[in-house]
Amino acid sequence: MKKISLIILTALMSFSLFGLKVTADEKFTLSGKVTSIALTDQGGVINVSSKAGRYGKVFLTYNLKRDNPNNDAQGSFSGRGVGINDDGNRNAGSRQGVWKREGNIITFHSLDDVTDGNRNFCISKLNLTDETLEMTFYPF
Numbered sequence: 001m002k003k004i005s006l007i008i009l010t011a012l013m014s015f016s017l018f019g020l021k022v023t024a025d026e027k028f029t030l031s032g033k034v035t036s037i038a039l040t041d042q043g044g045v046i047n048v049s050s051k052a053g054r055y056g057k058v059f060l061t062y063n064l065k066r067d068n069p070n071n072d073a074q075g076s077f078s079g080r081g082v083g084i085n086d087d088g089n090r091n092a093g094s095r096q097g098v099w100k101r102e103g104n105i106i107t108f109h110s111l112d113d114v115t116d117g118n119r120n121f122c123i124s125k126l127n128l129t130d131e132t133l134e135m136t137f138y139p140f
Contacts, residue, residue: 027138028053032060034131042066043075046126048133055083055091060133062108064099074100077108091115095122104128112137 032050043064052058059082066075079095097110108124120137127133 027136029134029136030058032058032133032135034126034133043077048126050133050135052083054085056085056089058083060095062095062099073102074098077110079110081112081114097122 030050030052032048034046035049036045036047038045043066046062046064048060048062050058050060060079061081062077062079064075064077066072068074075098077095077097077099081093081095082090083092084090091114093112093114095110095112097108099106099108101107104127106126106128108122108126110122110124112120112122114120118139120139122135122137124133124135
């Protein structure tokens with residue numbers, strides 16, 4: 001019975017992986033500037049601002065955690081983004097994912113849920129030396 005349950009659970013999980021369809025032709029990018037970095041015993045908090053097309057001026061927060069006691073150069077994060085466009089319309093989004101630091105670059109992989117109904121897979125690269133962030137969004 002345990003084997004059957006395990007097989008069914010594995011099959012259901014594999015079907016859900018195929019539900020994410022990312023197409024490169026629908027991607028959009030933005031460049032941001034780090035506005036603050038605060039270090040904590042658990043990781044840190046990074047804040048970024050940018051212009052983001054239809055979302056207008058966008059403010060992002062990354063709450064980094066170092067989950068792996070054997071590797072302090074990777075972990076998980078949660079965050080928020082808020083954008084206000086020129087017409088005063090506001091949209092917000094929650095972000096969850098993982099991060100990894102290689103040299104002076106932190107790469108974030110996240111899933112974002114935005115209040116306008118959009119969902120994105122996002123790859124972000126933060127350059128700690130020049131305090132810039134390059135983000136590529138893949139709607140799904």
